Amino acid sequence: HGRNGNGRMSPNSPLKRFGQAKKSINDIFKDVQEFIKDADTFVEGIGSSGHMEGVTCQQKVREHREKVRSIMEVLARDHMKVVFFGRTSNGKSTTINAMLREKILPTGIGHTTNCFLQVEGSDTQEGYLLTEEEPDQPKSMESIKQLASALSNVKLKESSLIRILWPKTKCRLLREEVVLVDSPGIDVTPNLDLWIDKFCLDADVFVLVSNAESTLMQAEKKFFHKVSERLSNPNIFILLNRWDISVFEDDVEEVKQQHLDRNLEFLCDELKVMGHDEGLERVFFVSSREALASRLKEQGTPTPTGVMQEGFQERLFTFATFERVFEECISKSAVKTKFEQHTKRGKSITTELRVLMEDILKQSLQQHDQMVTVRREMADELDYMEKQLSLLTCEIKDKIKNIVEDVENKVAMTLKD
Ligand code: GDP
Numbered sequence: 001h002g003r004n005g006n007g008r009m010s011p012n013s014p015l016k017r018f019g020q021a022k023k024s025i026n027d028i029f030k031d032v033q034e035f036i037k038d039a040d041t042f043v044e045g046i047g048s049s050g051h052m053e054g055v056t057c058q059q060k061v062r063e064h065r066e067k068v069r070s071i072m073e074v075l076a077r078d079h080m081k082v083v084f085f086g087r088t089s090n091g092k093s094t095t096i097n098a099m100l101r102e103k104i105l106p107t108g109i110g111h112t113t114n115c116f117l118q119v120e121g122s123d124t125q126e127g128y129l130l131t132e133e134e135p136d137q138p139k140s141m142e143s144i145k146q147l148a149s150a151l152s153n154v155k156l157k158e159s160s161l162i163r164i165l166w167p168k169t170k171c172r173l174l175r176e177e178v179v180l181v182d183s184p185g186i187d188v189t190p191n192l193d194l195w196i197d198k199f200c201l202d203a204d205v206f207v208l209v210s211n212a213e214s215t216l217m218q219a220e221k222k223f224f225h226k227v228s229e230r231l232s233n234p235n236i237f238i239l240l241n242r243w244d245i246s247v248f249e250d251d252v253e254e255v256k257q258q259h260l261d262r263n264l265e266f267l268c269d270e271l272k273v274m275g276h277d278e279g280l281e282r283v284f285f286v287s288s289r290e291a292l293a294s295r296l297k298e299q300g301t302p303t304p305t306g307v308m309q310e311g312f313q314e315r316l317f318t319f320a321t322f323e324r325v326f327e328e329c330i331s332k333s334a335v336k337t338k339f340e341q342h343t344k345r346g347k348s349i350t351t352e353l354r355v356l357m358e359d360i361l362k363q364s365l366q367q368h369d370q371m372v373t374v375r376r377e378m379a380d381e382l383d384y385m386e387k388q389l390s391l392l393t394c395e396i397k398d399k400i401k402n403i404v405e406d407v408e409n410k411v412a413m414t415l416k417d
Contacts, residue, residue: 014328015176018080021335022177025342029072032350036065039353046360060356064349071342079120079177080334081202082326086209087217088185091241091288093117095209096180098292099323100171101299104164105182115160116199117182121174122165130163138165158184159194178330186219192226200227204333205235205326212240212259212285216266228271235329236273237282238263239322244287244309256285284322287312291319 043057084092093105096119104119104127122128127141141164168175181199200206206227210216227234240259246252264279274282290312293303 013172013176014324014331015080015173015178016331018177018331018334021339022075022078025339025346026072026075029068029075029342029346032068032346033065033072035350036061036068036353039357040065042357043360046364057356057360061353064353067345067349071345075342078334078338079179080204080330081179081181082205082207082330083181083183083199083203084207084209085183085186085223086220087187087211090185090209090211091239092182092209094292095207095239095241095288096182098288098295098319099180100166100173101295102166102171103292103296104166114184114188115158115162116184117162117164118179119164119166119174119182120179121168121171121177123168124165125167125169127164127166130165132161141166158188159191159198161199186223187217192223195223196226196230201230203231203234204337205237205330207237207239207326209239209241209288210263212243212246212255215259215262221266221270224266224271228273233273235333236267236271237284237322237326237329238267239288240283240285241288243285243315243318244290244312246285247309247311259283259285281325284318285315286319286322287315288319290315 040058040061043061046057084096086092091107093107096105097103097107100119105117128138129141130138166174173180181203183195183199206224208216208220208224210220224234224236227236240263246255249255260283263283264276267274267282268276268279287309290308293307294312294316297303
């Protein structure tokens with residue numbers, strides 16, 4: 001299932017598709033770049049030999065070269081993005097840590113996330129932080145604890161962003177270019193429109209971390225209504241978290257069915273972003289805390305007692321199933337939305353270039369034809385002149401002959417006398 005215990009790369013992970021698509025589209029653009037380089041040399045040659053409008057063509061070719069360069073720049077930065085929403089303390093940070101298999105984000109009652117935290121991969125050995133205010137000044141990751149207290153003590157703007165760059169070598173998701181964004185609790189009277197503009201327009205997947213102890217709140221619903229107004233068919237997952245505490249309930253199955261019905265009603269009937277069958281693949285009853293503990297245990301960290309509740313295996317299995325469906329979904333969506341655009345633009349660039357080159361060829365063929373005509377006309381003229389000349393020469397010869405004869409006659413006459 002694209003995963004093994006230590007989070008190492010597995011050859012059939014759906015996430016790989018993104019990297020492969022990215023590489024092949026990058027190779028295609030490299031070819032386009034080569035083609036443009038050739039075109040540029042060709043047009044430059046034509047321009048410098050003084051033929052046609054070589055300079056205008058050259059300018060056009062260079063504009064295309066610039067376009068390709070900027071597409072390749074965007075392409076290099078393209079990634080798969082998932083944003084987590086939900087009210088404070090539902091377990092967003094815990095879920096992200098569980099997926100990353102490492103305690104990267106601060107969690108817990110005392111560590112309310114007041115701003116957006118974005119975890120992304122870096123090629124460095126050590127992790128570091130970047131803030132919006134000082135984007136050029138990496139801050140040491142030792143300060144994650146300071147970060148934690150800063151997040152809960154300092155009044156950061158709810159729409160500000162802190163980027164956490166974490167070594168790709170330590171985490172498979174980051175290595176495969178997934179970027180995970182944690183949001184402030186949706187219960188903090190947020191500016192939803194700003195949140196969407198700033199963090200959601202390039203998101204491939206949204207995960208609503210809900211709470212198995214309560215129903216969806218109005219703010220959560222309103223947010224997703226706004227998202228689906230702005231993005232066509234957003235990919236939404238709902239995690240009914242804290243399902244471990246359900247072991248203390250008597251009527252678990254009944255409660256579960258109620259949650260499922262309500263959430264499906266929200267996704268399918270209210271938001272209308274998916275059908276009922278698909279909806280069943282998007283709602284998961286999990287315990288992120290148990291999932292995190294079990295993954296840390298795989299790496300040698302002992303599980304604190306009391307974390308794993310009865311029946312945890314099923315919840316761990318559900319969490320892993322969620323991850324598999326999520327990986328499938330995010331890679332498909334990112335490949336489609338991100339690379340489809342690049343492919344379209346690449347196609348239009350090569351088409352325009354071909355038209356341009358064909359124009360140049362047509363023009364130069366026309367010029368060639370013109371030259372041939374001119375040469376032919378000149379040759380005809382020469383022929384004519386030659387004939388004229390030979391005619392003239394004959395005439396002159398005759399005349400001279402006549403004159404000579406005339407003179408001879410005259411001389412003869414004189415001698416007679
Ligand atoms: P956030 O504010 O949504 O990011 O929530 P956190 O991830 O910080 O979690 C808040 C508290 O809930 C922490 O003390 C977590 O350990 C706890 N928590 C998170 N997930 C679960 C869970 O599945 N079950 C239980 N029992 N507690 C959880």
